[in-house]
Amino acid sequence: MLPRIIHIQPLAPSKPDFGQPCNGCGVCCLHEPCPLGMLLSGKRRGACAALRWEASLAQYRCGAMAQPRDVLRTALPKGLGWLALLLLPVLRRLAGRWIAAGQGCDCSLEVSPGQPDTRSDRQSEP
Ligand code: SF4
Ligand code: SF4
Numbered sequence: 001m002l003p004r005i006i007h008i009q010p011l012a013p014s015k016p017d018f019g020q021p022c023n024g025c026g027v028c029c030l031h032e033p034c035p036l037g038m039l040l041s042g043k044r045r046g047a048c049a050a051l052r053w054e055a056s057l058a059q060y061r062c063g064a065m066a067q068p069r070d071v072l073r074t075a076l077p078k079g080l081g082w083l084a085l086l087l088l089p090v091l092r093r094l095a096g097r098w099i100a101a102g103q104g105c106d107c108s109l110e111v112s113p114g115q116p117d118t119r120s121d122r123q124s125e126p
Helices: 027-031 036-041 068-074 083-098
Strands: 004-007 053-054 059-062 110-113 122-124
Touching: 027 059, 036 068, 059 083, 059 122, 068 083
Parallel strands: none
Antiparallel strands: 004 122, 053 059, 110 122
16 A cells, blocks of 8 residues: 555654554544544545544544544534434444553554654555
């Protein structure tokens, strides 16, 4: 697969090696959504719409876990925002199953820094 450029916060931590503790670098979710992220984003490639940057922690967080109401309101079509309250418990259950929160990094992408004039980019190659 060809290398791809992903746009990432300059203060995000570097991606750890596969199997090391997840540090919220965001590379996996910026590269492509997980199954839950595909539902929430309405796409199979590119950055997940549910991903959130936590400036105070300088880490990315899964919005399905950290800000589920906000994520649902964004994902639901206009006029169906009221469904967010009903779907909240379902989202939490799904997120807990799909997200390896607190576990090792399960992303095998190789990451290299971007060019000097695009220092907020890191290239990823699966
Ligand atoms: S699973 Fe890995 S690539 Fe994804 S955010 Fe955690 S450390 Fe980064
Ligand atoms: S873990 Fe969360 S932010 Fe990452 S792709 Fe899945 S739904 Fe999106």
